[in-house]
Amino acid sequence: MTTHEYKVEMTCSGCSGAVTRILTKKLTEPGSSFDVDLENKKVTITSELPADTLTEMLKKCGKEVSYIGVK
Template identity: 60%
Template sequence: MTKHEFFVDMTCEGCSGAVTRVLNKLGGVQFDIDLPNKKVFIESDHSVDLLLETLKKTGKNASYIGTK
């Protein structure tokens, strides 16, 4: 599985909770959330486009940084 790094404009625990909910619904992913640095690290075989689309469902600004 590839590990991807994303920027997500999270400001609080509620934001990271929203990210957790959408990623758990997607399934087949392992992830770590770095709230202070507004980063989400996702290990998955899903496409980057699908992962980014899923993160944007939180209503937060999200962008792809690259692979880790």
């Protein structure tokens, strides 16, 4: 498992809720997890999926997403 860190332009609990709903539905592999930090506008995802795939998942929330790197 690799832990990836993203900056997501979340401004409210609705934004972070959208990210949470998307990741809850899409991250179905055993052992995967995520953390949404609204205050710092960061999302940390631990998964076997490649960074590009995770980026595309996060973009579905409609906010600007940028990949920070492996944590």
